[in-house]
Amino acid sequence: xxxxxxxxxxxxxxxxxxxxxxxxxxxxxxxxxxxxxxxxxxxxxxxxxxxxxxxxxxxxxxxxxxxxxxxxxxxxxxxxxxxxxxxxxxxxxxxxxxxxxxxxxxxxxxxxxxxxxxxxxxxxxxxxxxxxxxxxxxxxxxxxxxxxxxxxxxxxxxxxxxxxxxxxxxxxxxxxxxxxxxxxxxxxxxxxxxxxxxxxxxxxxxxxxxxxxxxxxxxxxxxxxxxxxxxxxxxxxxxxxxxxxxxxxxxxxxxxxxxxxxxxxxxxxxxxxxxxxxxxxxxxxxxxxxxxxxxxxxx
Amino acid sequence: xxxxxxxxxxxxxxxxxxxxxxxxxxxxxxxxxxxxxxxxxxxxxxxxxxxxxxxxxxxxxxxxxxxxxxxxxxxxxxxxxxxxxxxxxxxxxxxxxxxxxxxxxxxxxx
Numbered sequence: 001x002x003x004x005x006x007x008x009x010x011x012x013x014x015x016x017x018x019x020x021x022x023x024x025x026x027x028x029x030x031x032x033x034x035x036x037x038x039x040x041x042x043x044x045x046x047x048x049x050x051x052x053x054x055x056x057x058x059x060x061x062x063x064x065x066x067x068x069x070x071x072x073x074x075x076x077x078x079x080x081x082x083x084x085x086x087x088x089x090x091x092x093x094x095x096x097x098x099x100x101x102x103x104x105x106x107x108x109x110x111x112x113x114x115x116x117x118x119x120x121x122x123x124x125x126x127x128x129x130x131x132x133x134x135x136x137x138x139x140x141x142x143x144x145x146x147x148x149x150x151x152x153x154x155x156x157x158x159x160x161x162x163x164x165x166x167x168x169x170x171x172x173x174x175x176x177x178x179x180x181x182x183x184x185x186x187x188x189x190x191x192x193x194x195x196x197x198x199x200x201x202x203x204x205x206x207x208x209x210x211x212x213x214x215x216x217x218x219x220x221x222x223x224x225x226x227x228x229x230x231x232x233x234x235x236x237x238x239x240x241x242x243x244x245x246x247x248x249x250x251x252x253x254x255x256x257x258x259x260x261x262x263x264x265x266x267x268x269x270x271x272x273x274x275x276x277x278x279x280x281x282x283x284x285x286x287x288x289x290x291x292x293x294x295x296x297x298x299x
Numbered sequence: 300x301x302x303x304x305x306x307x308x309x310x311x312x313x314x315x316x317x318x319x320x321x322x323x324x325x326x327x328x329x330x331x332x333x334x335x336x337x338x339x340x341x342x343x344x345x346x347x348x349x350x351x352x353x354x355x356x357x358x359x360x361x362x363x364x365x366x367x368x369x370x371x372x373x374x375x376x377x378x379x380x381x382x383x384x385x386x387x388x389x390x391x392x393x394x395x396x397x398x399x400x401x402x403x404x405x406x407x408x409x
């Protein structure tokens with residue numbers, strides 16, 4: 001891998017802000033490794049694959065110039081300093097009684113988990129899947145939970161402000177590949193006083209298991225290829241997420257909007273036996289959290 | 300505003316990348332592959348062009364990146380379009396259509 005590291009060093013040496021250099025190094029290293037894997041799959045030896053992958057990356061000197069200019073340390077340190085300043089302002093506001101939350105809308109649907117409301121008990125939506133053809137999905141809120149305390153993990157104190165289980169039933173004229181399914185949505189909120197430790201925003205939870213011992217696969221393992229065409233050429237697009245596939249899987253993201261909190265949403269598509277569901281165990285930052293899901297029946 | 304590109308003609312690389320990210324998030328290697336596939340191998344972007352472009356679009360707020368992993372555990376940075384990225388894409392697509400029709404008109408003769 002010496003070739004690779006030589007190339008990575010040359011390409012990143014002009015990035016003077018160390019945090020950015022680390023991140024860009026990892027991103028480019030991942031890229032080279034994936035190209036190498038593709039080469040090996042085509043029959044090249046490891047060494048040949050590495051040579052081809054590094055060659056495909058192009059001239060590292062030219063790239064170094066561009067990256068160095070983009071990731072100028074002035075902006076990097078200014079960012080760090082402003083974050084510290086923000087931290088001090090937050091501490092001050094806490095002491096002064098106010099509690100401002102810097103809500104950066106990174107994920108669209110994550111507006112701030114403490115403001116999430118339960119969906120309606122019954123909701124019907126119409127889906128048009130072909131010109132003039134449609135079917136209906138009836139979503140029923142079956143169970144709901146609020147304000148569950150989960151304990152500590154990763155240096156944060158976790159709680160569930162809102163969680164709910166919905167069963168989705170398709171009308172009779174639904175296409176064959178659209179089954180009845182359920183979704184278990186769990187919003188997660190976390191508080192911490194340790195503002196000097198920060199998680200990388202936008203990571204994913206790593207494992208989810210339930211009381212029956214079932215380990216839910218990550219949605220990335222269940223992506224479905226979708227074919228389409230643009231103009232005269234066909235392409236294959238990969239759809240991610242539980243919204244386009246009905247396989248049992250989980251999708252989880254978290255983000256860190258400010259120094260004192262983290263929040264996330266965990267969505268499971270198709271819990272295999274929802275009536276037997278008692279708890280879920282998730283690992284967060286390597287530590288385990290148990291979510292007690294007994295009761296919660298909705299009248 | 301949009302990142303500077305070599306030459307002023309509409310329809311540059313950043314418009315294509317934003318268009319790819321319009322419907323789903325993608326990581327670098329995937330963007331290169333997808334661009335090749337969709338353009339029938341006409342557009343083969345080099346990493347040396349793509350990464351500075353992605354990083355500068357991220358700085359400008361047209362896309363946002365997050366850390367992720369491949370199934371084999373390789374680091375990937377996934378990029379997603381933002382609402383200002385969408386507006387930028389719309390503007391650029393409009394400029395491109397104006398440009399392309401103008402070229403066709405000139406080539407077709409008076």
